Amino acid sequence: MSRAPLLEVRGVSKRFPGVLALDRVSLSLGHGEILAVIGENGAGKSTLMKVLAGVQHQDKGDVLVDGEPAAIDSVNAAYDRGIVLIHQELNLCGNLDVASNVYLGREPRRHGLIDHKTMRTQAQACIAKVGLDVKVSTLVERLPIGRQQLVEIAKALSVDARVLIMDEPTSSLSTRETETLFAVIEDLCASGVSIVYISHRLAEVKRLAHRVVVLRDGHNAGELARDEIEHDAMVRLMVGRDVSQFYARKPHEPGAVALEAEDIVVPGGAPEPISLRVHAREIVGIAGLVGAGRSELIETLFGVTPAVRGHLRVGGTDVRISSPKDAIAAGLALVPEDRKQSGLVLEMAVRENVSLPSLEREARRAFIDKRAEREVAGRMIADLGIKTRDDRQVVKDLSGGNQQKVVLAKWLALAPRVLLLDEPTRGIDIGAKHEIYALMERLAADGVAVLFISSEMEEILGISDRVLVMHEGRIAGELGRGELDEEAVMQLATGGQPART
Amino acid sequence: MKKILGITTLLIVVVAATAALSPNFLTAYNVQNIIRWSALFGILSVGVAFVIVTGGIDLSIGSVVGLVGCTLAMLLNPIDERPPGWAWKSVFQIQGCIAIVAAVIWGLARFYGRSRGSGRRLLWLGLAGAALFAAGRYAPGFDLPAWLHLPFVVLWVLALSLQIGLLHGLLITKIGLQPFVVTLCGLLFYRGLTRWVAADQTQGFGSGFTGLRKLATGKLPLTDDFALPVPAIALAVLAILSGVLLNKTIFGRYMLALGRNETATRYSGIDTDRYVILAYAICSLLAGIGGILFALDINSIQPSGHGNFYELYAIAAAVLGGCSLRGGEGSILGVVIGAAVMRVLYNAINVLGIPTQLEFAIIGLVILGGVIADELVKRLAAKRRAARQARDPA
Amino acid sequence: MPTRSSTRVVALLFLGLGAGLAACGKSDASADGKKTFGYVTNGIASFWVIAKAGALAAGEELDVDVEVRMPGPPEDAEQKRTIEELLAMNVDGIAISPVKPDNQLDVINEAAARTHLITHDSDAPGSDRLVYIGMDNYLAGRMCGELVKEALPDGGEIMIFVGRLGQDNADLRRQGLIDELLDRSMDSTRHDKPGEELKGDKYTILDTRTDNFDSAAAKSQAEDALAKYPDIDGMVGLFAYNPPAILEALAAAGKKGEVQVIAFDEDTVTLQAIEDGSCHGTVVQNPYRYGYESVKMLAAIAEGDKSVIPASGFLDIPARKITKDSVVDFRTELESLIAGTAEVK
Structure with missing residues (x-):
């Protein structure tokens, strides 16, 4: 036995009302190790990390630091032992500068006042460690999201973190930013900091992790050493079954043009007009780096930010879309990127969320037809397999995948001609992802035109009939079924020319 | 139902305690008074509940009550020296100005790209305003016959309050101002306007308009010694209409939804601006109805003070009745009971002979206590539900 | 560019607002000499x-300008602001009815130091005011008590209603009323x-x-x-x-008619109600003369004539009792005064 592991978890259990979130979970973390913790949503990853970071306290079991039992009962207690959690949603104050964010709550003081000079010098040293090359007096909101992430890490280092827990750190980063982040993480490891890395992106895990711990339904499902980390092996442990065929897609015979945009100009986007077509029974993917203007394009199609110029045709008829209301009337539907912000009214019941867009259609002279409402909700819950106690359950209490299904249910109740989806599987577990792909397939087969944005290459390659790649607000190229491969997409997305043109 | 349990208990406790301590509390006369005051304030509270449900606030209610009261008394009672037709001609001129102001605001909104109204419609609105103004200004003066004058004045005063609400809604949605700011400016503006219009003279109906005043002071005999005050009937009708609107129609559902999450509601294809405007319109209209009844009841309307702070009483009653200032939550019945609790407290303080100076202190404490109790009960219920689920996961 | 044009709109709005305000008011007192x-x-x-009618009438008569200011709530703070504004306008004298004289001594004395200052309606005891024009509220209160005695010769239980206590006129009127009913000394x-609850031989003041x-x-x-x-x-x-x-209640x-009502002032x-018999009587002040005498006094003092100031520092404008016999005459008098307002305006 050399020295004790830096951090060890022994048989930790945590019960929440109605659910056993952690069931005797154990893991250990060595010095300078990158340990990936993976599992479907609800597998207990977040709870475990919150226990380690002192946000929550376990009911049973021990946490050991350097072989000594440690009572981590507050965030400060965790800090004292060098354990820092970086949340998926960054906890930064956009209106403060970098230095103030790094030292928020621990400002160096002189005579009771903030000692700005010391703070700036020390902060500059901290951000240099993570390779962030900006002035510490820059306001955080002016930085791109990838750099904000680095500020968050610098903040962790400024408290002498020995264990850095990162929850889905790349979920909103571009590929380039991700690479920078990985380089920083590897540097940190080399200098002896240990990383607990949580991600749904298995390719990243494979690329980065020294070891993988898989959780399922709150208990240890297995562990993979560095040379065993393979996509299929991870998926098998996560879902508890063998998933050989990841995407079971069948090619479609495209029908008539369902959605046609001609020379539309996205407000605040590139000055050049954009044109695109989506046929019925077709699934078209939009690929591109974060910030390439994909969401902006789709929101313009849906009337959230109406086009400055250009024409839209749905099913061959000219339509004027200047609000989501117009878009829906024309037969469009949008599953937005941020379902909590724009997709759902979280505090309302499943039934009320499902019926929201179709309420007016079903109403009798402005009076809600409660029976029809219940019926539609019931049908959708059954149809999409939404796991909910009943249709009066509050959406907030559902898992991410089920929430996303509720968003889809809203639109399916309207039977749209064109379905727009923006990152439809972000932050949801593999099982639910699968169901959503199947649903997209089914809709396409039924004659719906599907246009979706995704940052996950596997998804883009797996289910699209055709892919539009965006770069800096323009459509940089289009790839048909036969031309689809990762390299071609990346070429276009990064501003290069496709190899075969 | 559960939501109003707490406030109903509070009402019963206060009533029972006061009745036990004072034999004069549960007399027919006193109960009738409480009911009348509760109804008058309840109407304002129901109105503000709509705005609170959408996540907004209306601070101008008291000033609208003052403006409506003064305007009503002045128009109904033109002083003898006024030229013939003064009342309706003034109305035409004011209405013309309002139309022009609305057209300008709308134009500004178009300028900012928040509205899609066509330019031509705007022009028509402005021209109609100018025409109305000119008609009021230059038409020959003649008095309307009495049977027409009364409904004309009452209806126009209501229309005035409705337009105030529309204006608030327009400023909030189309220009994107904060509700607090818009209605705070309203609070100041309408108060100043009232004082200017009435030249600080106390207004009233004297001994006239007894028929109309029955709307506020009349009573419907139920038994030999108990009669139901007419405002209670007005409140009942308005509350039922409001309850149906909020719970049974798509308008109410949309307001509740946008109060919780406006973005998601807009993304669901709902013109959220329209429903926000509707909420402010309802609120000001009810403030106008309340304002008319208050004026008829009190019969002495001081331009500088009539209605001061009423918005705060209304908001307090709404909060007591279960409205969340975060939006998306509210029950009309709860709000009505909340207003009743406030009035019962006022009355209890007087009937029990507690010094008036303590009035606000007691009411503030009771509201605070009520809100804390409500929060505790909610948490307890959540805990119990969770425990039940844990025991019985199915 | 949206930013530039919106700046222009805002600038225009302010310009319009400024012009409007400028047209509404005037800012210097001595502009017309x-x-x-x-x-x-x-x-x-x-x-x-x-x-106000009285004050303006005196202004007309003596050919001076009178700025009448009625502060809204909160009155004490508004009075302070009003005085500061008047001082800024370089007025030649101020007459004020202080809301809370004890707390306003600083403001009053500062104004007294910078211009001629008198009080009317309600006094500020202990201040540097030159003279107090008004009635003795305590005596008026006793007068009100006399009316109660007339209305209820056999005694009874009464209750007092007032806007706010703690201001001189309210406290003194109330005290005068109580003292008269309980037959106390002056x-x-x-x-x-x-x-x-205050119990006397015949009368009880409940609250x-x-x-x-x-x-x-x-x-x-x-x-x-x-x-x-x-x-x-x-x-x-x-x-x-x-x-x-x-x-109303x-x-x-x-x-109505069963309970005796005794009033103050001339609503x-x-x-x-006095004419109808549902109110026994009222004690009225003479606000017209408050205004009139205040301006007259200030004008004389500003001309350097200090002889107009009574030795006691108090110019009494006595209150009057109005009952059914005198109400009609009083009303006629009042109407002519208010009609005068319209003219003066």
């Missing part, structure tokens, strides 16, 4: 509209705490209720009193709007 005097009331009320420094100048609250207070004391004999309203509120309870409703 006439002397200017400030006349500051303690609030906004019909009473002050009559006083002593305006006595103070009975509100909230205590004093305040309403913070809210007429709805005033009516509600009167109703609650009727609920609590169904056998009450008399109700006294000390501020102008109190008697009408009491009369009595009418609604069907007790139209009150006068009508």
Whole structure:
């Protein structure tokens, strides 16, 4: 036995009302190790990390630091032992500068006042460690999201973190930013900091992790050493079954043009007009780096930010879309990127969320037809397999995948001609992802035109009939079924020319 | 139902305690008074509940009550020296100005790209305003016959309050101002306007308009010694209409939804601006109805003070009745009971002979206590539900 | 560019606003060479509209400008602001009815140091004011007590209603009323705490209720009193709007005429009720003369004539009792004064 592991978890259990979130979970973390913790949503990853970071306290079991039992009962207690959690949603104050964010709550003081000079010098040293090359007096909101992430890490280092827990750190980063982040993480490891890395992106895990711990339904499902980390092996442990065929897609015979945009100009986007077509029974993917203007394009199609110029045709008829209301009337539907912000009214019941867009259609002279409402909700819950106690359950209490299904249910109740989806599987577990792909397939087969944005290459390659790649607000190229491969997409997305043109 | 349990208990406790301590509390006369005051304030509270449900606030209610009261008394009672037709001609001129102001605001909104109204419609609105103004200004003066004058004045005063609400809604949605700011400016503006219009003279109906005043002071005999005050009937009708609107129609559902999450509601294809405007319109209209009844009841309307702070009483009653200032939550019945609790407290303080100076202190404490109790009960219920689920996961 | 054009719109708005404001008011007193005097009331009320008529009439007569200012709530703070503004305008004298004289000494003395300052309606004892023009509120209160005795010769239980206690006129009127009913000696420094029942040989003062100048609250207070004391004999309203509120409450309870109402001031409703017999009588001040004498006094002082100041520092404008016999004459007098307002305006 050399020295004790830096951090060890022994048989930790945590019960929440109605659910056993952690069931005797154990893991250990060595010095300078990158340990990936993976599992479907609800597998207990977040709870475990919150226990380690002192946000929550376990009911049973021990946490050991350097072989000594440690009572981590507050965030400060965790800090004292060098354990820092970086949340998926960054906890930064956009209106403060970098230095103030790094030292928020621990400002160096002189005579009771903030000692700005010391703070700036020390902060500059901290951000240099993570390779962030900006002035510490820059306001955080002016930085791109990838750099904000680095500020968050610098903040962790400024408290002498020995264990850095990162929850889905790349979920909103571009590929380039991700690479920078990985380089920083590897540097940190080399200098002896240990990383607990949580991600749904298995390719990243494979690329980065020294070891993988898989959780399922709150208990240890297995562990993979560095040379065993393979996509299929991870998926098998996560879902508890063998998933050989990841995407079971069948090619479609495209029908008539369902959605046609001609020379539309996205407000605040590139000055050049954009044109695109989506046929019925077709699934078209939009690929591109974060910030390439994909969401902006789709929101313009849906009337959230109406086009400055250009024409839209749905099913061959000219339509004027200047609000989501117009878009829906024309037969469009949008599953937005941020379902909590724009997709759902979280505090309302499943039934009320499902019926929201179709309420007016079903109403009798402005009076809600409660029976029809219940019926539609019931049908959708059954149809999409939404796991909910009943249709009066509050959406907030559902898992991410089920929430996303509720968003889809809203639109399916309207039977749209064109379905727009923006990152439809972000932050949801593999099982639910699968169901959503199947649903997209089914809709396409039924004659719906599907246009979706995704940052996950596997998804883009797996289910699209055709892919539009965006770069800096323009459509940089289009790839048909036969031309689809990762390299071609990346070429276009990064501003290069496709190899075969 | 559960939501109003707490406030109903509070009402019963206060009533029972006061009745036990004072034999004069549960007399027919006193109960009738409480009911009348509760109804008058309840109407304002129901109105503000709509705005609170959408996540907004209306601070101008008291000033609208003052403006409506003064305007009503002045128009109904033109002083003898006024030229013939003064009342309706003034109305035409004011209405013309309002139309022009609305057209300008709308134009500004178009300028900012928040509205899609066509330019031509705007022009028509402005021209109609100018025409109305000119008609009021230059038409020959003649008095309307009495049977027409009364409904004309009452209806126009209501229309005035409705337009105030529309204006608030327009400023909030189309220009994107904060509700607090818009209605705070309203609070100041309408108060100043009232004082200017009435030249600080106390207004009233004297001994006239007894028929109309029955709307506020009349009573419907139920038994030999108990009669139901007419405002209670007005409140009942308005509350039922409001309850149906909020719970049974798509308008109410949309307001509740946008109060919780406006973005998601807009993304669901709902013109959220329209429903926000509707909420402010309802609120000001009810403030106008309340304002008319208050004026008829009190019969002495001081331009500088009539209605001061009423918005705060209304908001307090709404909060007591279960409205969340975060939006998306509210029950009309709860709000009505909340207003009743406030009035019962006022009355209890007087009937029990507690010094008036303590009035606000007691009411503030009771509201605070009520809100804390409500929060505790909610948490307890959540805990119990969770425990039940844990025991019985199915 | 949206930013530039919106800046322009905002600039235009402000320009328009500024022009509008400039057209509405004037900012310097001596612009036309006439002397200017400030006349500051303690609030906004019909009473002050009559006083304003008197002040303006004197202004007309003596060819001086009079700036009448009626501060809205919160009155004390507004009075301070008003005085500062008047001083900034370089007025030649100020007459003020202080809301809370004890707390306003600094403001009053500062104004007295910078211009000629007198008080009217309500005095500021211990301040540097030159003279107090008004009635003796304590005596007026005793006068009101005499009216109660006339209305209820066999004694009874009464209740007092007033806008707010703690201001000189309210406290003194109330004290005068109580002292008269309890047959005490003349002593305006006595103070009975509100909230205590005061029992005399014949008369009992049950309570004093305040309403913070809210007429709805005033009516509600009167109703609650009727609920609590169904056998009450008399109700006294000390501020102008109190008697009408009491009369409304009595009418609604069907007790008009049963309970004696004794009033202060000359609200139209009150006068009508005296004529009808539902109100026994009222004690009226003479606001017109407050305004008139204040401006006249200030004008003389500003011309250097200090002889007009009485040795006692108090110019008495006595209150009057108005009952059924005198109400018609009084009304005619009042109407002619108010009609004068319109002319002067």
